Amino acid sequence: MSDDGCALVDLIDTLPAQMARLTPQIPLPKYEHPPETKCSLSYASVVTIDLSEYDRPGGRDRLAQQFKECVHDFGFFNITNIGLSQDEIDLQFAIAKAFFELPVEERLSHVAPLHEGNYNGYRPLGTLSLFPGLQDSLEFYSIFKFIPQSQRSQPDLIKQYSAEIERFSRHMHENVSFKLLRILATMLELPEDQFVNGNRYEDECDSSVRYMLYHSRSQEENKMFDDYYLRGHTDKGTLTFLFQQPIAALQVQRVQADWEHLRIPAGTVAVNIADALQFLTNGYLRSGLHRVMAPPKDQVHMDRLGLVYFVRPTDKLPWKSLDSPFLRRAGHAKTTEHDRDMSGLEWWRAGVKARKGANYMKDTARST
Ligand SMILES: O=C(O)CCC(=O)C(=O)O
Numbered sequence: 001m002s003d004d005g006c007a008l009v010d011l012i013d014t015l016p017a018q019m020a021r022l023t024p025q026i027p028l029p030k031y032e033h034p035p036e037t038k039c040s041l042s043y044a045s046v047v048t049i050d051l052s053e054y055d056r057p058g059g060r061d062r063l064a065q066q067f068k069e070c071v072h073d074f075g076f077f078n079i080t081n082i083g084l085s086q087d088e089i090d091l092q093f094a095i096a097k098a099f100f101e102l103p104v105e106e107r108l109s110h111v112a113p114l115h116e117g118n119y120n121g122y123r124p125l126g127t128l129s130l131f132p133g134l135q136d137s138l139e140f141y142s143i144f145k146f147i148p149q150s151q152r153s154q155p156d157l158i159k160q161y162s163a164e165i166e167r168f169s170r171h172m173h174e175n176v177s178f179k180l181l182r183i184l185a186t187m188l189e190l191p192e193d194q195f196v197n198g199n200r201y202e203d204e205c206d207s208s209v210r211y212m213l214y215h216s217r218s219q220e221e222n223k224m225f226d227d228y229y230l231r232g233h234t235d236k237g238t239l240t241f242l243f244q245q246p247i248a249a250l251q252v253q254r255v256q257a258d259w260e261h262l263r264i265p266a267g268t269v270a271v272n273i274a275d276a277l278q279f280l281t282n283g284y285l286r287s288g289l290h291r292v293m294a295p296p297k298d299q300v301h302m303d304r305l306g307l308v309y310f311v312r313p314t315d316k317l318p319w320k321s322l323d324s325p326f327l328r329r330a331g332h333a334k335t336t337e338h339d340r341d342m343s344g345l346e347w348w349r350a351g352v353k354a355r356k357g358a359n360y361m362k363d364t365a366r367s368t
């Protein structure tokens, strides 16, 4: 950069409007998480990966060993020590809460181009019918990566906190998810950056920070919906990160087992392997099956605010399955059966379009 500051001025001029912080920033009240349920529930036992091991001598090998216990038969694990403070995470919850308190006209003025298979922006309440004639009670707001290809209109609230949201988004993507993707690739005897290369931050894809709000329903409504908030599904992307969630509604299912609750306490993030990794590894990595149900009786009246980070494949990822000595030994050798002449991004958007308006069968798992 030149020392007369011109380069800096040029840079600021070319920054997308969304990234330029407006002042003053309206302070947000500190987010208080609701208490956990006191009801006794059946919780899934989940492997916990301590990410602070990653940079210790021998740490990656130890983490790879731990991965072997959970990535093939389950597809869910927890991570701790992700390098973000509780305050940084709680600020995202505070922004999420403030977003859903904006007037509905303002939320609706930033609707995502859903008809293009693209969730960038607001996805209004009741967009999906869970059963014929029964609309979901979920609204969400997705903030795509902070790259020129993803820019769109944003409410002032989001513009004011864009620096903090960008830091969160980049950290989850380039630090946390890349660590996991590198360990997974090494474990599978693939080049270390095999998965990272198809998920680079600067390439176009639909990775996003997502703020979610499930509105509570009455007892009668829950009965009509068979208690479903979100049908059983696997996620379509690469990896999903689900943050602290005291309202016990998320359930996961191992192969041929009953549904169990997934507990995500403070200091922990749940990670869900998604369809792209399952496809690329010919089914060796398992895309975790999950659903969201009405919470237990001491929480059923509460709205449920969620914070999620989704990593999704980019336009640089060839939609072709992989081969490695590990995969061959494990009986998951390359198959060309589902290879396509398209990118991960094209595959992803085609899936979102196909899903729109789909009529879900009660116990059928679909991708979301
Ligand atoms: O709300 C949750 O806990 C899970 C959300 C989810 O499964 C999804 O958005 O794909």
Ligand SMILES: [Fe+2]
Pocket (backbone or CB within 6 Å): 233, 234, 235, 290, 368
């Ligand atoms: Fe999901």
